Amino acid sequence: MRLTVIGGGFMGEAIVDQAITRGIAQPDEVHVCEIHAARREYLASRYKVTASDGYHPVHERVDALVLAVKPQDFPAVAARLRHHIAPEQLIVSIMAGVRMQHIGDALLRHHVVRVMPNLAAVVGEAFSIWTATEEVTDEQRETVRRLLQTWGREMYTTDEKLLDIATAVSGSGPGYVMLLLEALIDGAVHIGLRRDVATDMVVQTVLGATRWVQATGRHPAELRGQVASAGGTTVEGLLALERRAVRAAIIEAVIAGYEKSRALGG
Numbered sequence: 001m002r003l004t005v006i007g008g009g010f011m012g013e014a015i016v017d018q019a020i021t022r023g024i025a026q027p028d029e030v031h032v033c034e035i036h037a038a039r040r041e042y043l044a045s046r047y048k049v050t051a052s053d054g055y056h057p058v059h060e061r062v063d064a065l066v067l068a069v070k071p072q073d074f075p076a077v078a079a080r081l082r083h084h085i086a087p088e089q090l091i092v093s094i095m096a097g098v099r100m101q102h103i104g105d106a107l108l109r110h111h112v113v114r115v116m117p118n119l120a121a122v123v124g125e126a127f128s129i130w131t132a133t134e135e136v137t138d139e140q141r142e143t144v145r146r147l148l149q150t151w152g153r154e155m156y157t158t159d160e161k162l163l164d165i166a167t168a169v170s171g172s173g174p175g176y177v178m179l180l181l182e183a184l185i186d187g188a189v190h191i192g193l194r195r196d197v198a199t200d201m202v203v204q205t206v207l208g209a210t211r212w213v214q215a216t217g218r219h220p221a222e223l224r225g226q227v228a229s230a231g232g233t234t235v236e237g238l239l240a241l242e243r244r245a246v247r248a249a250i251i252e253a254v255i256a257g258y259e260k261s262r263a264l265g266g
């Protein structure tokens with residue numbers, strides 16, 4: 001698969017890494033356009049791909065042209081790319097909040113796919129929800145599926161609004177989970193565990209709890225009830241969390257992320 005990635009940051013690197021590691025693209029089929037010279041050198045030397053500051057390769061049609069810059073940088077990217085993209089080029093945007101219509105109008109190309117992945121793509125465990133304009137062909141949709149499956153699980157929707165919702169849930173989600181992990185580890189250290197032991201214990205606990213929900217398909221509240229035995233330690237801890245309104249704080253975090261995602265879309 002021939003792949004051009006605009007923006008070689010965290011997500012851009014994960015996309016390049018997974019495409020090559022999982023064998024859907026050879027290194028010489030991948031090109032990254034990135035403004036930082038140090039990042040270009042790093043990506044070229046680590047993944048044996050080509051990297052440039054300029055966008056000249058976009059004249060030639062590739063299987064997917066991936067937009068992996070920050071939403072705020074899109075106007076500058078669009079100004080440079082406009083008039084230079086090959087006809088019927090498949091454009092895959094992972095930018096939070098930026099609507100397909102806007103991308104198509106700004107680039108004068110309308111074979112546009114919008115995806116909301118997450119950074120767990122680094123380990124092939126992302127959840128990616130995606131949608132496409134009518135112009136995107138069946139063959140291009142198949143290309144998108146193959147690409148996204150290298151990042152983890154993928155789900156197609158016809159409803160673009162779901163992507164703004166996913167931005168605040170699965171897109172930002174790893175950030176919230178990291179904060180939870182960090183706090184649990186700090187708590188464990190506070191009561192006397194060595195940090196490396198605490199990290200092992202907490203990571204496996206969160207992984208185990210998640211797999212438990214996944215395997216049983218039961219509501220987390222029901223499983224929480226099984227952990228919290230009468231008069232025990234867990235109910236004591238849960239009461240402390242409820243007193244600090246942790247549940248409400250998390251719900252509000254998701255709502256704040258959703259509002260920001262919609263604001264980025266303009």
Ligand SMILES: NC(=O)c1ccc[n+]([C@@H]2O[C@H](COP(=O)([O-])OP(=O)(O)OC[C@H]3O[C@@H](n4cnc5c(N)ncnc54)[C@H](OP(=O)(O)O)[C@@H]3O)[C@@H](O)[C@H]2O)c1
Binds near residue numbers: 006007067070118119
């Ligand atoms: N990170 C996540 O968890 C996540 C999850 C889902 C979706 N996304 C979306 O993925 C996109 C990329 O996120 P990221 O975390 O990978 O961001 P990032 O690390 O900032 O990567 C973007 C890279 O593109 C560079 N860049 C800026 N303008 C450019 C231009 N005109 N041409 C070429 N390169 C340019 C940036 O340089 P500078 O650093 O100088 O700006 C940076 O190196 C964003 O739109 C975000 O909404 C991210």
